[in-house]
Amino acid sequence: MTRLKILHHPDPRLRTKATPVDTFDDQLAEFAKNMLETMYAAPGIGLAATQVNVHKRVIVVDVSDTKSEAHTLINPVLEPFGARIQGEEGCLSVPEIYESVERFEQVHVTAQDVSGKPIEFTASGMLAICIQHECDHLEGKLFVDYLSSLKRGRISKKLRDRAKAIG
Numbered sequence: 001m002t003r004l005k006i007l008h009h010p011d012p013r014l015r016t017k018a019t020p021v022d023t024f025d026d027q028l029a030e031f032a033k034n035m036l037e038t039m040y041a042a043p044g045i046g047l048a049a050t051q052v053n054v055h056k057r058v059i060v061v062d063v064s065d066t067k068s069e070a071h072t073l074i075n076p077v078l079e080p081f082g083a084r085i086q087g088e089e090g091c092l093s094v095p096e097i098y099e100s101v102e103r104f105e106q107v108h109v110t111a112q113d114v115s116g117k118p119i120e121f122t123a124s125g126m127l128a129i130c131i132q133h134e135c136d137h138l139e140g141k142l143f144v145d146y147l148s149s150l151k152r153g154r155i156s157k158k159l160r161d162r163a164k165a166i167g
C-alpha cells in the first residue's frame with residue numbers, strides 16, 4: 001500500500017477533467033486501495049483521483065466514524081434532488097480553509113465497482129454532500145468556485161503564501 005501525494009489549490013492540475021475508466025484490472029484495484037489509505041491517513045471523508053494527479057473517474061468516500069463504510073465509485077453519475085442545504089466544507093486540496101457551500105440534500109448515484117459491476121444507490125446528508133464534492137473534483141471544480149471571487153482570491157493568496165513559506 002502506498003500513500004499518494006495530494007495536490008493543493010491553486011495547482012492547475014486540479015482543473016483537469018477526468019476521463020472514464022474502461023479497464024477494470026488489478027492496477028485499478030490497487031489504485032483504489034491506495035486512494036482509501038491516503039484518504040484515511042489525511043484524514044478525510046472523501047478523495048477524488050484528480051487530487052492525486054490521476055485524471056480518471058474514480059472517487060472514494062467514507063463518512064463513518066469507524067472507517068467501516070467505504071465506497072469506491074468508478075465512473076459515478078449523479079442525479080441530485082431534494083432540498084438545497086448549506087454546510088461547512090473543507091477539502092484536502094484546500095487545506096485548513098472551511099466555508100459554507102450549498103448542495104442538494106440527496107443524490108441518486110449510478111457507478112461501477114472496482115470489478116466493473118454496476119452499482120446504484122441513493123445517499124442523503126453528509127454522504128450526499130461528500131459525493132457531490134468528489135464528483136466536482138472529477139470535473140476540475142473545487143468548493144472555492146462556489147464562493148465570491150473576493151473570498152476565492154483571498155484563499156488562493158493565503159495558500160500560495162503558505163506554500164512559499166513551507167517550500
Ligand code: GNR
Nearest residue numbers: 044045046047089090091092133
Ligand atoms: O475530508 C473532507 N471533508 C469534507 C467536509 C465537508 C464537505 C466535503 C468534504 S470532502 C473532504 C475531503 C476532500 O477534499 N475530498 O475531495
Ligand code: NI
Nearest residue numbers: 090091092093
Ligand atoms: Ni476535496
